[in-house]
Structure formats: structure tokens, C-alpha cells
Amino acid sequence: MIRCVFSLMEKFLKRIAKNIFEELGPCHLENVYQRAFMVELDEKEMPYSHEVNIPVYYKKNIVGVIRADIIIDGKWVIELKACPSIKPEHVIQTMHYMERVKAIEGYVINFPNKPGAEGPEIKKLLLS
Numbered sequence: 001m002i003r004c005v006f007s008l009m010e011k012f013l014k015r016i017a018k019n020i021f022e023e024l025g026p027c028h029l030e031n032v033y034q035r036a037f038m039v040e041l042d043e044k045e046m047p048y049s050h051e052v053n054i055p056v057y058y059k060k061n062i063v064g065v066i067r068a069d070i071i072i073d074g075k076w077v078i079e080l081k082a083c084p085s086i087k088p089e090h091v092i093q094t095m096h097y098m099e100r101v102k103a104i105e106g107y108v109i110n111f112p113n114k115p116g117a118e119g120p121e122i123k124k125l126l127l128s
Contacts, residue, residue, distance in 0.1 A: 016040045017120040026117040030082040033111045048072045068097040077106040
């Protein structure tokens with residue numbers, strides 16, 4: 001059952017990203033794509049939080065805060081980018097968010113900021 005839900009979530013997120021990219025195209029700022037993503041989630045009545053502050057601890061003291069773009073239903077971390085391509089540091093960043101919020105899956109979704117881009121780039125992440 002859990003595997004089926006994850007498979008459906010991946011398809012759902014790919015469809016949302018594709019719809020956004022088809023309508024907006026490339027070369028917008030990340031926050032534009034984030035707001036469009038939230039419009040889609042609202043329309044689908046998906047429970048989510050955005051700009052989620054996640055405390056960073058050192059010796060039981062909060063020493064900073066990191067911020068996840070979107071967390072859906074407390075289980076899926078969505079990190080949105082608007083750059084030429086997904087980089088290793090984007091994956092590492094998202095994995096840190098996933099570990100701290102105990103998410104099951106994460107997705108880095110990049111809306112390329114280069115003219116002529118054919119669509120969004122999506123990388124699925126799983127904690128092992």
C-alpha cells in the first residue's frame with residue numbers, strides 16, 4: 001500500500017510541474033514557481049506547509065534554521081529550483097531537510113532558467 005501511494009505522489013508531482021512549466025515557461029524566479037505550485041496544491045486540496053523553518057541543533061542548542069520550500073502532508077519534502085540544472089548541493093540540501101523532518105521521500109524540482117528548455121527536471125530522493 002505504501003509503495004502505491006509513493007508511486008502516485010511521484011506521478012502527481014510530475015504532472016503539476018509539467019502543467020506549471022507549460023503555462024509559465026522557463027526563466028522565472030523560484031518564488032514564482034513556488035507560488036504556482038501552491039496554487040496547484042490548493043486546487044487539489046492537498047495538505048502542505050511552505051517555507052517551513054527547521055531548527056538546526058548543536059549540543060542541544062538551536063544554532064540556526066534551514067527552510068524547506070514545501071512539505072506535503074508531513075511526508076514529502078519538495079525543494080524547488082530555477083537554475084540551469086539540478087546540482088549535487090541541491091540533492092544534499094533536500095536530504096538534510098528530509099532527515100530533519102523525518103520525511104519518507106523528497107523531490108528536487110527544477111524549472112530551468114534557460115531559453116529553449118523543454119520541461120522541468122525532477123529528481124526523486126529516498127532516505128535509506
